[in-house]
Amino acid sequence: MKIALFNSKPYDESFFLRENERFGHELSFFEPQLNEDTVRLAEGFPGVCVFVNDPVDASVLEKLAAGGARLIALRCSGFNNVDLQAAAAKRITVVRVPAYSPHAVAEHAVALLLAMNRKTHRAYNRVREGNFALDGLLGFDLYGKTVGVIGTGRIGAIFARIMKGFGCELLAHDKYPSQACREEGVVYVEKDELLQRSDIVSLHCPLTVETRHIIDANALSLMRQGVTLINTSRGGLVDTIAVIKGLKSGKIGYLGLDVYEEEEELFFKDLSDEVIQDDIFARLLTFPNVLITGHQAYFTGTALSNIAQTTLQNVADFENTGQCENAVTL
Numbered sequence: 001m002k003i004a005l006f007n008s009k010p011y012d013e014s015f016f017l018r019e020n021e022r023f024g025h026e027l028s029f030f031e032p033q034l035n036e037d038t039v040r041l042a043e044g045f046p047g048v049c050v051f052v053n054d055p056v057d058a059s060v061l062e063k064l065a066a067g068g069a070r071l072i073a074l075r076c077s078g079f080n081n082v083d084l085q086a087a088a089a090k091r092i093t094v095v096r097v098p099a100y101s102p103h104a105v106a107e108h109a110v111a112l113l114l115a116m117n118r119k120t121h122r123a124y125n126r127v128r129e130g131n132f133a134l135d136g137l138l139g140f141d142l143y144g145k146t147v148g149v150i151g152t153g154r155i156g157a158i159f160a161r162i163m164k165g166f167g168c169e170l171l172a173h174d175k176y177p178s179q180a181c182r183e184e185g186v187v188y189v190e191k192d193e194l195l196q197r198s199d200i201v202s203l204h205c206p207l208t209v210e211t212r213h214i215i216d217a218n219a220l221s222l223m224r225q226g227v228t229l230i231n232t233s234r235g236g237l238v239d240t241i242a243v244i245k246g247l248k249s250g251k252i253g254y255l256g257l258d259v260y261e262e263e264e265e266l267f268f269k270d271l272s273d274e275v276i277q278d279d280i281f282a283r284l285l286t287f288p289n290v291l292i293t294g295h296q297a298y299f300t301g302t303a304l305s306n307i308a309q310t311t312l313q314n315v316a317d318f319e320n321t322g323q324c325e326n327a328v329t330l
């Protein structure tokens with residue numbers, strides 16, 4: 001199938017070209033994001049491949065349909081950026097990559113936690129400058145701490161297992177508790193109880209109407225003083241303004257983010273020569289106890305290979321049968 005890949009980076013191109021040797025699709029790589037201004041590039045392509053922050057809204061879908069698109073292939077697992085109702089109305093099938101490496105994301109959440117706690121990023125700079133003083137680098141033992149996991153699907157379950165290995169007590173909240181997690185010693189509780197009892201809270205649920213701002217001022221009021229909060233899921237789960245207040249008051253002791261509510265304007269680009277216009281994000285960067293990465297939790301060779309492979313298989317399935325087991329339905 002002819003596929004237009006938007007928001008394409010050199011690493012996407014290299015992994016997709018390698019995996020496509022088995023599939024033989026006709027791939028065209030476009031650097032810009034798919035949006036109102038760039039949608040015309042997709043004219044004549046039945047397949048359109050997008051990433052997490054391409055806004056595939058009703059208006060873009062209308063133009064895609066007019067240009068002959070029949071398939072949106074998300075090369076990610078989240079699909080909150082696609083208007084599924086509008087896609088269905090235009091008879092455009094939406095497929096995704098449900099799991100490419102849940103380990104990569106869970107391990108990155110742990111990396112954020114360890115780096116913040118032991119201040120590895122600060123120690124690295126100090127030692128390079130010949131400063132071997134330890135003041136300001138005091139951490140805490142993870143052993144014995146209570147970790148609350150919100151969402152114990154593929155990624156959350158792995159994160160819980162890793163933290164169990166550190167000797168932590170595991171609490172979880174999920175609409176659909178996992179028996180496997182229970183058997184590994186995870187205790188399911190209501191969200192409020194999890195927030196009240198956890199020293200560390202890590203978010204692993206999807207962004208939905210229900211979970212938007214699941215961490216807001218009210219949730220923060222329930223949390224322990226000095227709590228560590230990790231979000232590698234979706235920025236919209238956290239009310240950033242409330243979190244900034246929580247950081248200023250000391251309620252939040254450490255904040256580790258791989259995602260940000262307004263990341264679309266920032267992430268996946270080199271803006272090092274520009275002035276950051278987002279004042280809320282800029283404020284977050286000023287806290288010594290905040291560590292932010294730019295949506296890189298998924299970014300391992302294993303994950304990129306799996307993403308390319310599943311995306312190209314999704315397209316082949318759709319092309320050959322009109323169906324795909326990874327279709328996203330309303």
Ligand code: NAI
Pocket residue numbers: 077078098099102105150151152153154155156173174175176204205206207208210211232233234258259295296297298299
């Ligand atoms: P999953 O679908 O396997 O698990 C999500 C879990 O959240 C499910 O168990 C579900 O029952 C639960 N859940 C849904 N609504 C809930 C609610 N209201 N309260 C509590 N739990 C709820 O998804 P997976 O693969 O574990 O991914 C989790 C999230 O991680 C994705 O939605 C995506 O947003 C994010 N992600 C981030 C990446 C990154 O690079 N930073 C890469 C891949 C995924």
